Amino acid sequence: MQGFGGTVSNAFFQVSIVVKWIIDFTNGGVIMAASIKQQEQAHLDNVIGKIKVAQTKSQERIDQAEQDEGAIRDNFQNDLRLKTDSYEGMMETALSVRQQQQLLSERQNSWQHATDQLATLQKLEKSPYFARIDFHETGEPKTETIYIGLASFSDRPDHFLVYDWRAPISSIYYDGGLGEVTYLTPDGDQTVNVKLKRQFQIEDGQIKTVFDTDEAVGDQMLLDALSEQSDTKMRSIVTTIQKEQNQIIRDTKSDLLFVQGAAGSGKTAAVLQRVAYLLYRYRGRLNAGQVILFSPNQLFNDYIDQVLPELGEQNMVQMTYYQYAGRRLPKIQIETLSQRFSEDYSQAQQAIDRLKSSLTFFNAVTAYTNHLEKEDMIFRNINFRGKPFFSKEKIHDIYYSFNDNYNLKNRIDGTKEQLIKQLNRRVSSETRTKWVEEAVQSLSKEEMDRLFGDEPREFDSEEKEFQFLARKIVIRAFQPIRQAVVRNRFLSINSQFIHMLKAMPLIVDLQQAGISPADWQASVDQAVADMKAGTMTLSNVTPYLYLYDQIAGKHGERDMRYVFIDEIQDYTPFQLAFLKFSFPRARFTLLGDLNQAIFTKENSKTLLSELSTMFDPEKTRVVQLTQSYRSTQQITDFTRHILINGEAVTAFARNGDLPQISVPKTVSAAVDRLIDQVEVNNAAKETTAIIGKTLSQCRDLYEILQKRGVAVTLIQSENQRLAAGVIIVPSYLAKGLEFDAVVVWDASAANYHDEGERQLLYTICSRAMHQLTVIATDELSPLFDTVPTDEYERVD
Numbered sequence: 001m002q003g004f005g006g007t008v009s010n011a012f013f014q015v016s017i018v019v020k021w022i023i024d025f026t027n028g029g030v031i032m033a034a035s036i037k038q039q040e041q042a043h044l045d046n047v048i049g050k051i052k053v054a055q056t057k058s059q060e061r062i063d064q065a066e067q068d069e070g071a072i073r074d075n076f077q078n079d080l081r082l083k084t085d086s087y088e089g090m091m092e093t094a095l096s097v098r099q100q101q102q103l104l105s106e107r108q109n110s111w112q113h114a115t116d117q118l119a120t121l122q123k124l125e126k127s128p129y130f131a132r133i134d135f136h137e138t139g140e141p142k143t144e145t146i147y148i149g150l151a152s153f154s155d156r157p158d159h160f161l162v163y164d165w166r167a168p169i170s171s172i173y174y175d176g177g178l179g180e181v182t183y184l185t186p187d188g189d190q191t192v193n194v195k196l197k198r199q200f201q202i203e204d205g206q207i208k209t210v211f212d213t214d215e216a217v218g219d220q221m222l223l224d225a226l227s228e229q230s231d232t233k234m235r236s237i238v239t240t241i242q243k244e245q246n247q248i249i250r251d252t253k254s255d256l257l258f259v260q261g262a263a264g265s266g267k268t269a270a271v272l273q274r275v276a277y278l279l280y281r282y283r284g285r286l287n288a289g290q291v292i293l294f295s296p297n298q299l300f301n302d303y304i305d306q307v308l309p310e311l312g313e314q315n316m317v318q319m320t321y322y323q324y325a326g327r328r329l330p331k332i333q334i335e336t337l338s339q340r341f342s343e344d345y346s347q348a349q350q351a352i353d354r355l356k357s358s359l360t361f362f363n364a365v366t367a368y369t370n371h372l373e374k375e376d377m378i379f380r381n382i383n384f385r386g387k388p389f390f391s392k393e394k395i396h397d398i399y400y401s402f403n404d405n406y407n408l409k410n411r412i413d414g415t416k417e418q419l420i421k422q423l424n425r426r427v428s429s430e431t432r433t434k435w436v437e438e439a440v441q442s443l444s445k446e447e448m449d450r451l452f453g454d455e456p457r458e459f460d461s462e463e464k465e466f467q468f469l470a471r472k473i474v475i476r477a478f479q480p481i482r483q484a485v486v487r488n489r490f491l492s493i494n495s496q497f498i499h500m501l502k503a504m505p506l507i508v509d510l511q512q513a514g515i516s517p518a519d520w521q522a523s524v525d526q527a528v529a530d531m532k533a534g535t536m537t538l539s540n541v542t543p544y545l546y547l548y549d550q551i552a553g554k555h556g557e558r559d560m561r562y563v564f565i566d567e568i569q570d571y572t573p574f575q576l577a578f579l580k581f582s583f584p585r586a587r588f589t590l591l592g593d594l595n596q597a598i599f600t601k602e603n604s605k606t607l608l609s610e611l612s613t614m615f616d617p618e619k620t621r622v623v624q625l626t627q628s629y630r631s632t633q634q635i636t637d638f639t640r641h642i643l644i645n646g647e648a649v650t651a652f653a654r655n656g657d658l659p660q661i662s663v664p665k666t667v668s669a670a671v672d673r674l675i676d677q678v679e680v681n682n683a684a685k686e687t688t689a690i691i692g693k694t695l696s697q698c699r700d701l702y703e704i705l706q707k708r709g710v711a712v713t714l715i716q717s718e719n720q721r722l723a724a725g726v727i728i729v730p731s732y733l734a735k736g737l738e739f740d741a742v743v744v745w746d747a748s749a750a751n752y753h754d755e756g757e758r759q760l761l762y763t764i765c766s767r768a769m770h771q772l773t774v775i776a777t778d779e780l781s782p783l784f785d786t787v788p789t790d791e792y793e794r795v796d
């Protein structure tokens with residue numbers, strides 16, 4: 001900490017001193033500190049001045065492009081004469097249209113470019129940067145100074161006044177303190193000696209605070225960032241990215257990057273910055289449409305959709321797994337999250353569900369599809385005028401007529417080709433049938449005109465004319481057949497799926513999976529009944545899609561380059577294997593907290609080991625985030641004790657009130673307590689989420705509060721928007737979200753008693769940033785017994 005006196009070794013202590021010196025104008029160190037602030041303000045003013053000049057230039061370019069576009073359009077209208085009487089004339093017209101289009105598209109590109117640039121400059125003008133680094137590169141004569149901000153800004157070629165936070169050099173800001181720091185450049189590792197790290201808080205062009213630090217990102221800055229109130233939208237964390245998060249953001253080597261992080265450890269935040277980083281790093285080669293994020297629910301999508309635009313990037317494709325599967329099965333009603341959550345499965349159903357979720361089952365489906373290369377493929381007739389046109393037997397014969405080495409894709413392609421050929425061959429013979437003859441005879445004039453189209457109507461004989469029209473009619477009538485072939489309508493995916501389920505006892509060891517033949521048979525019968533009713537359970541959906549893709553020869557979306565999956569603990573190994581199959585050329589970033597597995601529960605532990613078998617270990621990287629940034633120390637301590645043998649969680653030193661537990665005797669007393677707490681939170685301007693276990697419990701509470709005149713919004717479905725003010729939300733929709741204050745509603749023994757609900761309770765409580773209140777009636781859930789009594793306050 002040169003220039004600030006002293007060799008105090010504790011980094012946090014040093015930061016505090018520096019902050020104090022800069023702010024405290026009566027202190028002896030003032031003159032230097034204050035002059036630093038003045039110098040920095042002068043530099044800032046200079047940069048902002050240049051940003052304004054650049055803005056004017058961008059605006060001029062925009063105006064120019066708009067003017068040019070107008071002029072091109074005018075010219076085009078005045079000059080264009082359509083010459084269609086000769087071939088040359090037509091060519092000339094086409095060329096001139098094309099030329100104009102090219103000119104227009106050039107202007108549009110230049111307009112777009114200037115508009116994007118202006119938007120960036122407008123952002124930069126208010127707060128051009130947040131950090132300064134002075135460093136010395138070995139072999140270079142001088143120490144260099146760089147400033148880091150949301151985007152790069154240069155006033156002339158290669159003269160950068162601000163470096164983008166994603167530029168290789170910016171990494172040294174996040175990765176280390178003072179002294180030797182190594183960062184990755186496109187040419188390999190580069191080491192520099194960092195002399196100074198200075199952080200700024202700038203608002204509207206004015207430096208509010210400036211402090212030097214010898215840490216990666218000073219605690220003070222982070223503390224300030226974290227003390228802000230929650231919002232219905234997540235914000236970017238570029239100014240305070242932590243070292244471990246930076247590792248995640250900048251990883252470009254791993255095929256599988258697995259991030260295990262405690263609740264609130266910034267997994268989601270880091271991953272959104274990672275998307276922004278990748279879009280910057282691979283600019284021109286990667287676009288936002290080649291990145292997909294699977295998120296836990298639609299509410300969460302809504303919550304995070306501002307982060308990338310704030311960073312000047314477009315949002316990636318965002319979807320829940322449910323939407324992804326549902327989109328492909330529009331005619332089937334898939335079991336919803338809410339249904340799945342409220343379902344109480346029997347032991348036998350649980351065992352079956354477990355098997356269907358496993359990699360073993362994925363491999364079994366693969367084995368079954370391999371078997372289909374030899375036999376057992378089920379086909380449907382393609383009918384025409386009520387009779388089989390291509391019978392299923394015929395299709396079967398074609399399908400199995402190919403060489404042994406044909407795989408399913410070759411077979412289906414070959415079969416389609418053959419069927420289309422045969423269809424074409426049948427046109428002539430069909431023209432001689434009675435229905436065609438009748439159809440030709442009963443053609444109206446308009447219909448005939450339509451059939452002739454632009455073609456000449458001179459025929460040598462009536463017979464020829466008849467032939468012509470008959471062919472046209474037959475081709476038109478065969479169109480649905482052609483479509484049925486192209487669209488694989490001759491496959492019978494439903495029957496095939498049931499056939500597969502029936503065949504499973506021959507492929508997997510049911511006994512080992514703890515499933516009796518009778519229970520398995522019952523589950524197959526249920527699947528048949530569901531299908532007849534047009535519904536499907538979540539556990540059947542993915543095997544169904546995988547089977548379909550295999551037999552239809554689909555091998556996934558090859559264009560997708562990066563797949564992000566948040567809340568990975570709620571996915572089954574089967575689903576993950578399917579996603580890997582569906583995005584064969586993508587790199588995967590998986591984020592999860594094995595402590596928060598609320599759907600898959602105990603399965604989550606095996607998830608990691610199953611995952612490791614799916615990816616090359618050489619290209620797999622596991623990063624652990626243990627520090628929780630969301631909650632105060634008190635809340636983090638409380639929540640982590642709900643877990644038994646939970647993954648490591650450490651609190652970030654930020655103080656707040658102890659969580660409160662209230663256990664009134666009656667429901668009405670509990671409601672009184674709830675209303676009191678909501679009023680306290682409202683008065684403190686803290687947004688409150690009341691989290692109930694199930695939707696129906698939330699509905700009941702909502703009605704009670706309505707009657708009592710309390711203003712609340714009930715979030716019932718994932719398609720709703722998060723509202724400001726007090727909300728009531730069922731637990732499974734609160735995933736991934738955070739609120740200033742959380743009230744856990746009805747945490748009584750009657751409601752939460754099963755060991756399997758521990759993770760759910762942890763997830764609910766860990767949504768709180770500053771205030772946590774637990775309300776139960778009659779008797780508190782025994783799941784809180786593991787929390788030491790000095791970590792909460794009893795308010796009865």
Ligand SMILES: Nc1ncnc2c1ncn2[C@@H]1O[C@H](COP(=O)(O)OP(=O)(O)OP(=O)(O)O)[C@@H](O)[C@H]1O
Nearest residue numbers: 237240241242263264265266267268269629630736
């Ligand atoms: N480096 C950071 N600087 C500032 N804020 C941060 C940082 N890292 C995380 N946060 C904040 O901490 C909170 C929790 O982060 P986030 O939601 O990403 O955690 P998570 O690991 O996805 O949590 P969960 O698994 O519980 O959903 C957010 O408000 C986020 O902005």
